């Protein structure tokens with residue numbers, strides 16, 4: 001079984017499903033959404049953040065670096081400054097271990113299934129009181145189907161609600177089907193309805209994703225759709241109409257749709273990972289919330305009962321009640 005690194009276990013999360021949740025972020029994703037706010041979860045291997053503001057140019061990392069990726073060079077004044085050449089880095093993490101100021105921070109932790117379970121189940125009483133549970137996210141949990149299945153099973157054994165947040169990318173339904181018995185809610189991201197744009201920009205075909213959504217619905221799984229609305233990518237009226245036309249076919253079966261307006265929270269992480277050059281959205285302004293209202297209204301008019309802008313923030317529902325029945329924030 002392929003075991004993922006964990007980038008974070010986020011407690012008291014309100015946006016990754018109903019109620020109070022703990023979200024487990026797995027490291028690794030085969031898609032390449034250029035706006036992704038979790039760039040640290042894209043690569044499956046360990047890497048590190050470098051926060052220049054915390055660096056005191058002590059040179060400890062230079063002394064241990066086996067590849068010459070870290071060096072001290074003359075700065076603009078007389079002082080030496082640290083220079084980091086990530087192209088030489090072999091991710092040995094020695095520099096992280098010796099840095100005393102936390103200018104270097106490791107991303108991706110090795111954890112056993114038992115460690116993860118212990119941490120996520122420590123908030124069981126909060127889940128019961130709020131109708132919450134555990135969300136497995138990333139990266140993409142379906143990159144690690146056996147691990148995700150194992151984790152979901154163990155959490156379900158404690159009668160705790162399990163959600164997974166995924167782009168549903170696998171080309172084979174066989175990867176997803178075994179999860180049906182152990183996952184209470186599939187939160188599926190639909191990044192574009194345009195097959196060409198989907199393949200060109202995200203690097204993955206749209207068709208298998210739509211097939212998987214349809215199979216989930218046919219299997220009576222609880223499904224919420226996330227639509228990230230990204231400036232210049234899928235925020236035109238044509239894009240909105242395409243989403244509405246497709247999702248209206250499933251208006252009665254879907255739990256709901258959450259519209260996620262693009263935000264810039266990932267910017268600092270791209271810089272700390274040394275990937276600012278590949279982040280095409282650096283400096284791109286967020287759309288005003290009213291930009292997505294035509295999409296929200298269109299989805300409501302198409303008969304989708306639960307449509308939110310921003311996700312299920314603060315929703316309370318009793319356990320074993322689907323979010324379809326919950327009193328959630330509705331728009332339009």
Ligand SMILES: C[S@@+](CC[C@H](N)C(=O)[O-])C[C@H]1O[C@@H](n2cnc3c(N)ncnc32)[C@H](O)[C@@H]1O
Pocket residue numbers: 029035036037038137138139140165166167188189226227228260261262263264265266
């Ligand atoms: C980081 S993804 C992880 C789970 C899975 N890989 C997916 O794409 O659904 C979690 C959610 O964050 C959303 N997201 C990613 N970057 C975003 C951004 N810059 N602004 C708004 N939402 C974003 C995605 O659309 C998805 O709904």
Ligand code: SF4
Pocket residue numbers: 054055056057058059060061062082098099100101102103104
């Ligand atoms: S060990 Fe830390 S503080 Fe010292 S030079 Fe390296 S990054 Fe900067």
Ligand code: SF4
Pocket residue numbers: 061064065066067068069070088089090091092093094095096
């Ligand atoms: S992780 Fe990279 S920069 Fe740090 S010591 Fe190892 S090779 Fe050098």
Ligand code: SF4
Pocket residue numbers: 029030031032033036037038041042138139140167
């Ligand atoms: S699929 Fe999710 S985790 Fe992967 S790049 Fe896209 S938004 Fe990020």
